[in-house]
Amino acid sequence: MLQGRSLIWIPCSDSASSPLDLKRIREPTRATSEGRHHMILTNQPGNQAHGFNLRPAKEKNGKTLSKDRINHKNQLMASEVQQYYVERGVTPYILYVLQGAVIFAGDFIRQFHKEFIYELAGVRAKSYEQNEKKGPVEIAVGQIDPELVRGQSLLVMDDIIETGETLLRFKELLLEMGASEVKTLVLLDKPSKRQFLIEPDWKGFEIQEDQWVFGYGMDYNGKLRHYPNVVTLVPRNDS
Ligand SMILES: O=P(O)(O)OC[C@H]1O[C@H](OP(=O)(O)OP(=O)(O)O)[C@H](O)[C@@H]1O
Numbered sequence: 001m002l003q004g005r006s007l008i009w010i011p012c013s014d015s016a017s018s019p020l021d022l023k024r025i026r027e028p029t030r031a032t033s034e035g036r037h038h039m040i041l042t043n044q045p046g047n048q049a050h051g052f053n054l055r056p057a058k059e060k061n062g063k064t065l066s067k068d069r070i071n072h073k074n075q076l077m078a079s080e081v082q083q084y085y086v087e088r089g090v091t092p093y094i095l096y097v098l099q100g101a102v103i104f105a106g107d108f109i110r111q112f113h114k115e116f117i118y119e120l121a122g123v124r125a126k127s128y129e130q131n132e133k134k135g136p137v138e139i140a141v142g143q144i145d146p147e148l149v150r151g152q153s154l155l156v157m158d159d160i161i162e163t164g165e166t167l168l169r170f171k172e173l174l175l176e177m178g179a180s181e182v183k184t185l186v187l188l189d190k191p192s193k194r195q196f197l198i199e200p201d202w203k204g205f206e207i208q209e210d211q212w213v214f215g216y217g218m219d220y221n222g223k224l225r226h227y228p229n230v231v232t233l234v235p236r237n238d239s
């Protein structure tokens, strides 16, 4: 599949002081309907990208979101989640929302105590294309085991909440399927972008709303999910 295509190579760094030069990704930029510029990423050589640096995402308070801080938060939240279910004596069915939550969920569940018992599944949901919301979220209902929902406690884990539609629709769907309880958990939140009435039961960080974040499972225009840290693009003058 990759035959005849040149591969892009992006060096990885978590340091705000050494922003990466995206000239290394030789792709054109284009304006979105919000006026934001973004890169069109392919493995084909293209025009030189210009004027952007990559830097770690920032919290609302301006703090940099480093991998260490994410790991620490995962430990704290996993411990709270585990305690919540153990105290109630229930086995949760944990659904993580694909694709974005794939790395977060993998890191998160490895923080659980070895004897903690739960069921786990990844469920596809999608509503964004090219870094913009394109319509109502579509959830792959067939990936959810109804036997594990009826009368059970569910936890839906997502990488990020913005409008809130994805998590709200999951919650509604699972309650319709007969769940006795649906809790929600996210790593990142852009609270002022909310359009649907839902607040996650657990959340890691509130982040600055004007940034499109990617890496750590999250996509930039469908790509770059493998990037190890949560990063964003900034015009070169702002970095
Ligand atoms: O709060 P919302 O406005 O609903 O946005 C949050 C959702 O957006 C992203 O999913 P996306 O549709 O981009 O699919 P992906 O996980 O495959 O990237 C993200 O992973 C969340 O699931």
Ligand SMILES: Nc1nc2[nH]cnc2c(=O)[nH]1
Pocket: 100, 128, 160, 161, 162, 163, 211, 212, 213, 214, 218, 219, 220
């Ligand atoms: N990858 C990614 N997905 C999102 N879905 C809603 N907001 C975002 C964002 O900033 N990044």
